[in-house]
Amino acid sequence: MALCLLALPIFALLGIFSLKYRKLTKDSLECLFKTVTLRKCESGLDERIKARITGSLFKHSTKTAKFVYHYYKPLTWIFIILIIWSVYEGSVGIYNYSAYGNCNGPESTGFCALDPTGKNSKTSDLNMVVPEEIILPQLQEDDPLIGPQNTQLTIIEFGCYACPYTKRAEPIVRQVLEYYEGKVNIQFKTFIIPHHKDAFNAALAANCANAQNQYEVYHNALFAIQEGLNNASYEILASKLGLDSEAFSICMENQTYTSEINEDSLQGVDAGVIGTPTFFVNKRKIVGPKPFKTFKKIINQELKK
Amino acid sequence: MMLGYNVENIRENFPVLSKPIIYFDSACMSLKPKQVIAAILRYYEEFPACAGRSAHTFAKQVELEIAKARNEVKKLIHAQKDKEIIFTRNTTEGINLICNTLQLQKGDSVILTDKEHNSNLIPWLKKGIQVKIVPSNKDNTFNLEEFQNLFDKSVKLVSMVHVSNLDGVENPIKEISKIAHEHNAKVLVDGAQSVPSQEINVKKLGMDFLAFSGHKMLGPTGTGVLYGKEEELEKLDQFMVGCETVRDSTYTTYTKEFLPHRFEAGLQDYAGIMGLQEAARFLRRIGLKKIQKHEIMLNKVMTETLTHPSIELIGPVDPTLRSGIFSFNIKGMSPHEVSKILDTAKGIMTRSGAHCVHSWFNKHNLEGSCRASLYLYNTPQEVNIFCEEVQKLIHLT
Numbered sequence A: 001m002a003l004c005l006l007a008l009p010i011f012a013l014l015g016i017f018s019l020k021y022r023k024l025t026k027d028s029l030e031c032l033f034k035t036v037t038l039r040k041c042e043s044g045l046d047e048r049i050k051a052r053i054t055g056s057l058f059k060h061s062t063k064t065a066k067f068v069y070h071y072y073k074p075l076t077w078i079f080i081i082l083i084i085w086s087v088y089e090g091s092v093g094i095y096n097y098s099a100y101g102n103c104n105g106p107e108s109t110g111f112c113a114l115d116p117t118g119k120n121s122k123t124s125d126l127n128m129v130v131p132e133e134i135i136l137p138q139l140q141e142d143d144p145l146i147g148p149q150n151t152q153l154t155i156i157e158f159g160c161y162a163c164p165y166t167k168r169a170e171p172i173v174r175q176v177l178e179y180y181e182g183k184v185n186i187q188f189k190t191f192i193i194p195h196h197k198d199a200f201n202a203a204l205a206a207n208c209a210n211a212q213n214q215y216e217v218y219h220n221a222l223f224a225i226q227e228g229l230n231n232a233s234y235e236i237l238a239s240k241l242g243l244d245s246e247a248f249s250i251c252m253e254n255q256t257y258t259s260e261i262n263e264d265s266l267q268g269v270d271a272g273v274i275g276t277p278t279f280f281v282n283k284r285k286i287v288g289p290k291p292f293k294t295f296k297k298i299i300n301q302e303l304k305k
Numbered sequence B: 001m002m003l004g005y006n007v008e009n010i011r012e013n014f015p016v017l018s019k020p021i022i023y024f025d026s027a028c029m030s031l032k033p034k035q036v037i038a039a040i041l042r043y044y045e046e047f048p049a050c051a052g053r054s055a056h057t058f059a060k061q062v063e064l065e066i067a068k069a070r071n072e073v074k075k076l077i078h079a080q081k082d083k084e085i086i087f088t089r090n091t092t093e094g095i096n097l098i099c100n101t102l103q104l105q106k107g108d109s110v111i112l113t114d115k116e117h118n119s120n121l122i123p124w125l126k127k128g129i130q131v132k133i134v135p136s137n138k139d140n141t142f143n144l145e146e147f148q149n150l151f152d153k154s155v156k157l158v159s160m161v162h163v164s165n166l167d168g169v170e171n172p173i174k175e176i177s178k179i180a181h182e183h184n185a186k187v188l189v190d191g192a193q194s195v196p197s198q199e200i201n202v203k204k205l206g207m208d209f210l211a212f213s214g215h216k217m218l219g220p221t222g223t224g225v226l227y228g229k230e231e232e233l234e235k236l237d238q239f240m241v242g243c244e245t246v247r248d249s250t251y252t253t254y255t256k257e258f259l260p261h262r263f264e265a266g267l268q269d270y271a272g273i274m275g276l277q278e279a280a281r282f283l284r285r286i287g288l289k290k291i292q293k294h295e296i297m298l299n300k301v302m303t304e305t306l307t308h309p310s311i312e313l314i315g316p317v318d319p320t321l322r323s324g325i326f327s328f329n330i331k332g333m334s335p336h337e338v339s340k341i342l343d344t345a346k347g348i349m350t351r352s353g354a355h356c357v358h359s360w361f362n363k364h365n366l367e368g369s370c371r372a373s374l375y376l377y378n379t380p381q382e383v384n385i386f387c388e389e390v391q392k393l394i395h396l397t
Helices: A002-015 A019-036 A045-058 A062-070 A072-100 A164-179 A199-211 A215-224 A233-240 A245-254 A258-270 A292-304 B007-011 B034-046 B057-077 B091-101 B122-127 B144-149 B173-182 B230-235 B270-286 B288-305 B335-346 B358-363 B380-394
Strands: A153-159 A184-190 A278-281 A284-287 B085-088 B109-113 B130-134 B155-161 B186-190 B209-213 B224-228 B246-249 B254-256 B311-314 B325-330 B351-353 B369-373
Touching: A002 A019, A002 A045, A002 A072, A019 A045, A045 A062, A045 A072, A045 B335, A062 A072, A072 A292, A153 A164, A153 A292, A164 A184, A164 A215, A164 A292, A184 A199, A184 A258, A199 A215, A199 A233, A199 A245, A199 A258, A215 A233, A233 A245, A278 A292, A284 A292, B034 B057, B034 B270, B057 B085, B057 B270, B085 B091, B091 B122, B091 B155, B091 B186, B091 B209, B091 B224, B144 B173, B155 B173, B173 B186, B224 B230, B270 B288, B288 B325, B288 B380, B325 B335, B325 B380, B335 B351, B335 B369, B335 B380
Parallel strands: A153 A184, B109 B130, B109 B155, B155 B186, B186 B209
Antiparallel strands: A153 A278, A278 A284, B085 B224, B209 B224, B246 B254, B311 B325, B325 B369, B351 B369
């Protein structure tokens, strides 16, 4: 019976494409039904499969063939359990992928067979250990907001101006803001990835622009020139955007906002952020540049609360 | 090796044997030599027409080839006349023809052995004819005494297998015919296994009818032969009728065709019959006595090598009594498992199951057996490989 149970879903799947397997599906169904109803499996399918497996092993190793022949029942049950487990895990993975853009859920950056390039989940990693006690990040008045000021929901984003994945999330963030116009805004917290050499200076520059109430436009411009970031580009950009160049230069030279930037990063560490971008929608975490539908699903749920 | 019998030369005639297989299922279906395949192709490529109808060149050529085929088959079984050879689709059709055309009355009975193929059991059961079964001896050989005891006035026919496809045991047809005729009963022989593998002389054996198949004697599938003594065929009613079976008809009457055409209704399988002719020629050229000796020689090697307490042989231990059949079970394994493992592991093709002799297996409360059937193209090397694999299987249990 176990073999028929094991064979049924496999043959049913293959039967979609081949007549041969449709016949075998019928046999396995008959075999299963008869065995369950305490009758003899007339098709002999279980016996045929067992013999075929044994025969194939026989070519290579008599001992292995003997082992399989004797223990085929427990082995079959192990396979059945593994298949059920695989089907369950696979289903969860597919659900996660359709809902969150990653098989492992919104919080994961792990490998997903449905997204092998990790387009939706890649982050610039810190390779750090996640703290045992998570302290969720708090909105802070001194951190700039993107979008309208007073909204029903504020998403906290831990990002890095030198991180390509944070940049990849930008259009999605824009889409979120447009879709939930007036209801949702974003608070961007800089999370410094040390191996991105321009990360700190870019964060510093964004804060200096914020000091001149030009945060959002400077923030967008930084991402626009991300590949060409260097020490000279911040002041050029400030000048182009019509900021007070002198004040901006002083701000940069004095590294006025160092402690604030470090504080943001520490908040991220406390919240278990290990890579950028990482978003917090209230207590819900989204890791990586997940598709819009992932944000939509979670935001809708949070807005209903 | 037998003088004048070169199995390697024989094998060269069988294209399929270039594959890495060991074919031990010839009792079910023999392989086909290239001469047979060529004859079939020749019909379709050179003169694909009707016989006995049109008068054009192609038609006349087909007619000639069919006549030659009939003559070749006649020679194969040493029949007296060409018209005693009726082409059928297979042994089953030949037996059904007799069952449906012999003048049997209610209360008449037919004697069968306890090892008949379904093809020589079911037709009688369906027709409602009483069957008397000859129980075999303990070693599955024919019990002549029990056979004789079954005769009474009701017995009108003895219908028996010549060589059993179950275990290869040959029934003494000559004695059977003699006894049957003494009791005024006719004799129909199922020669499906014997005609391909031994010299058959219908006159010496004394049977009235002999049915056999082309596909077991190197011929094409869908071909068979029913031999009948002319005087016995003349007495039979017609079976299937229509075109070819009548010489003339009105809206109310018809005139029967002469023998053998009155039993060959409709357009025949000309290509198949031509293939059958080549098969018969091939067998005669090699010599059926040599083929029989070769089979028995192989069976001796197999039997001697596979004598083991875990192997349950069906039929007598003496391989000379089992033709080219080695039917067996391994204790603790089902015959299907044995057959499938042999096929998967080494490409050894055997048959498993009840071999259409369900009645015998039911009587003996057995699921079936694994049957290795040997033929003219099998070699001692193949037998050795088979034996090695079966010996390994014994240790599997």
